[in-house]
Amino acid sequence: MNLLVINSGSSSIKFSIFSTDSSSPRSLYEGEVLGIGTGNATFDFHRTGDSSSPAKIKADDPVAAINKVVEAVTQSRLPSINAVGYRVVHPGPKLDHHTRITESVLSDLNHAVLFAPLHDPSAIRIIHEGMKHFPRLPHFACFDTIFHQTMPEVATAYAIPAEYRSQGVRRYGFHGLSCESIVEQMHSTNFPLPHRMIIAHLGSGCSVTALVDGHSIDTSMGLTPTGGIVMGTRPGDLDPGLVLYLLRQQQGDRDTAFKSVEHLLNHNAGITALSGLPNDMRSTRKAAAEGNSQAQLAIDVFTRSVRKAIGAYTWLMGGLDVLVFTGGIGEHDTKTRAEVLAGLDSLGIQMDAELNLAENKQPNNPIQQISASESKTKVFRVPAKEDWIMAIHLQQMLTQA
Structure with a gap:
């Protein structure tokens, strides 16, 4: 089997084609789209181990970027794809394992946007677009939080009222x-x-x-x-009072103030x-x-x-x-x-x-x-090999299906 692994960030998409013809998934091709939405996007795609020069492309949003990826991996000279996997940063409180994507999973991911507004919206758009282009293939989501589920409660619990902790407010961990x-x-x-x-x-x-x-x-x-x-x-960890201070400094209505501070903390x-x-x-x-x-x-x-x-x-x-x-x-x-x-x-x-x-x-x-x-x-x-570990999970989920 050949697996397409899509590792998307807030302004980038890394992708790889893996073969499962050996005991461990083997990368055949890899590429990336960088600078999505900046007006200076670049695209690179090559056989694993080779090198190439990135080309400038127009990719104003994640949909345009994933369309470029699909165009690249469906060339006639490339192996056909048997399954697609997506890295999703935050699954929210309801999803606790890597999983095949269903309508129910997509609904849970939409709810999880509250927890990761910088990363999850673009990942969800990419998933929808990928499922549209490969409607007959199984699609899977791999989450950045699952590895940290071994953390004890003393490490995950925030010292806040139980009503918020019951809503899934806890330390999840990423990477x-x-x-x-x-x-x-x-x-x-x-x-x-x-x-x-x-x-x-x-x-x-x-x-x-x-x-x-x-x-x-x-x-x-x-x-x-x-x-x-x-x-x-x-910024990393901040005094909670500083976040309140920033909110009080904003002009406009409540939604405008929250969006402004959210953008500041994630981008500026x-x-x-x-x-x-x-x-x-x-x-x-x-x-x-x-x-x-x-x-x-x-x-x-x-x-x-x-x-x-x-x-x-x-x-x-x-x-x-x-x-x-x-x-x-x-x-x-x-x-x-x-x-x-x-x-x-x-x-x-x-x-x-x-x-x-x-x-x-x-x-x-x-x-x-x-x-x-x-x-x-x-x-x-040691190199971070997120795509490779995702391919391992895809192979395991396909075997169990």
Whole structure:
């Protein structure tokens, strides 16, 4: 069988075609649409392992973007698709497992928009469009929250009245597919699963997750992907009184005020708000190196928030055996990794500067160590393989159907 996996964000779509002719899904083709709705959208699609240059396209909304994806994957020279899977950030309080998409599931997802207004609406539009183009195929939803269902109630409960908790207001956690892909990569390469591990997923969205024996016990994101550590355009955790202050500062009616603050917290906060620059760590670091003090402040606030989260979870677990960096920044920004790990020698955490800078020359082993051999806590950088873990779930659900 061949599976089409669609991993959509608020302004992007990554997609892959996987074959299930082996014990583990194998990627055949991959592509992405970036900059949806910005007027500067680009499209890239190629055989896995090859490279190509992105082309500029017109993609003013998710529907236009997914139509481009469908056009690409239905070319006559490509293998026919047998099932489609979609990454959905938030399932809401009613859906607690990856599932085949039905009218009932779509209804629950529409309700979940209340919890993830930045991500879920575009995902739902993409699902509807995908089902229209492939009406005879089974369609599945994979959720970013499911991996965190092993968290105990003491980690998920907010200290608010029961009437709100009964509505599903709790800590859900996100980047679960990324975290699960790290654990699965360890299994698939016979890497010993550590007892106490922290995964720092650092990209445009960022989270830190604590795991015991491969199971999530706590994570930085909460009810929505806006909370936790500082991110590209999101502030992370805030004093609730600050949100009230922001609401009181808005002009216009209630709905206008809420939409304005919601947009601020999801699009105009975080690193970009502190630096005054676009949401791109490379340009932020370049500006800081050229003497831009606001860019340097943004970087310092970001790395400090990551260090605080890692420190809290290390204390919570009574120590730390393995720390993993993943995500766009976590995998590729050597300076962020060095800054997060700076000054921890007395705690037995020592980075090897040469390993931190080195490229992975072992493509069959994605788990690349960057800590010194004498470090008590081992530190690795590992790619987030969300599409691959989704393909595994699709294969399992198709087998069980």
